[in-house]
Amino acid sequence: xxxxxxxxxxxxxxxxxxxxxxxxxxxxxxxxxxxxxxxxxxxxxxxxxxxxxxxxxxxxxxxxxxxxxxxxxxxxxxxxxxxxxxxxxxxxxxxxxxxxxxxxxxxxxxxxxxxxxxxxxxxxxxxxxxxxxxxxxxxxxx
Amino acid sequence: xxxxxxxxxxxxxxxxxxxxxxxxxxxxxxxxxxxxxxxxxxxxxxxxxxxxxxxxxxxxxxxxxxxxxxxxxxxxxxxxxxxxxxxxxxxxxxxxxxxxxxxxxxxxxxxxxxxxxxxxxxxxxxxxxxxxxxxxxxxxxx
Numbered sequence: 001x002x003x004x005x006x007x008x009x010x011x012x013x014x015x016x017x018x019x020x021x022x023x024x025x026x027x028x029x030x031x032x033x034x035x036x037x038x039x040x041x042x043x044x045x046x047x048x049x050x051x052x053x054x055x056x057x058x059x060x061x062x063x064x065x066x067x068x069x070x071x072x073x074x075x076x077x078x079x080x081x082x083x084x085x086x087x088x089x090x091x092x093x094x095x096x097x098x099x100x101x102x103x104x105x106x107x108x109x110x111x112x113x114x115x116x117x118x119x120x121x122x123x124x125x126x127x128x129x130x131x132x133x134x135x136x137x138x139x140x141x142x
Numbered sequence: 143x144x145x146x147x148x149x150x151x152x153x154x155x156x157x158x159x160x161x162x163x164x165x166x167x168x169x170x171x172x173x174x175x176x177x178x179x180x181x182x183x184x185x186x187x188x189x190x191x192x193x194x195x196x197x198x199x200x201x202x203x204x205x206x207x208x209x210x211x212x213x214x215x216x217x218x219x220x221x222x223x224x225x226x227x228x229x230x231x232x233x234x235x236x237x238x239x240x241x242x243x244x245x246x247x248x249x250x251x252x253x254x255x256x257x258x259x260x261x262x263x264x265x266x267x268x269x270x271x272x273x274x275x276x277x278x279x280x281x282x283x284x
Binding site: 049050051058059062065066067069070073080081082083084085086087088089100107108109110112113 | 190191192193200201204207208209211212215222223224225226227228229230231242249250251252254255
């Protein structure tokens, strides 16, 4: 299979703030202050289902999703982690790692479609991004 | 940590039909004929987040989720696989593996809360369970 250069899907880019790169995945923060919500996007082009990654990439993805979940839990003190990969609208694989609180506006439902996204206050967003970068030992994306 | 005997959460049991056991997970079919919808429940008690499994169990879970996704895609010819683990309502870990079609009643949204579940016609359910058992080389649960 010819190598296809990976680029971040523009719709995912528009809906997120960059956090940093893990060995396989770009880590992003969703533009929705209702929930601390990371997305992990493997930097591999042309794959649209989790089970289609190589065994090595599949292991790396699982490891990185777990690391992101631990980081988000440690940073936010959330009550529960929700993890999901759909790809129904944006086909490029992106794994949602969402910190849920009993007090959040969608609890206990999955977050999609319950309340409109709300903007982050910039300082709050910067603090959260920095805390996740520190917890995951990430450098900002150049 | 003392070993706690695993039993299937009664709410999950009530919402599913048994399909069979993989090395780590019990495989179940959700009682909703709107979507071909498997659930994988690791037979481990006392763990409530994916990142809290041992590395060996975490690898097995990932492998079994992928195998269930491949089987569901092969058996149903669905357009997309959706994978999710929430645990907001029923805390016992259960991973949803859902076959989505462009023609299904929730497409392209996540399935939760969109339309009420509908009952399977028993013969159709038995055919689907048997096809998944065959694809995953499962024996029925004794």
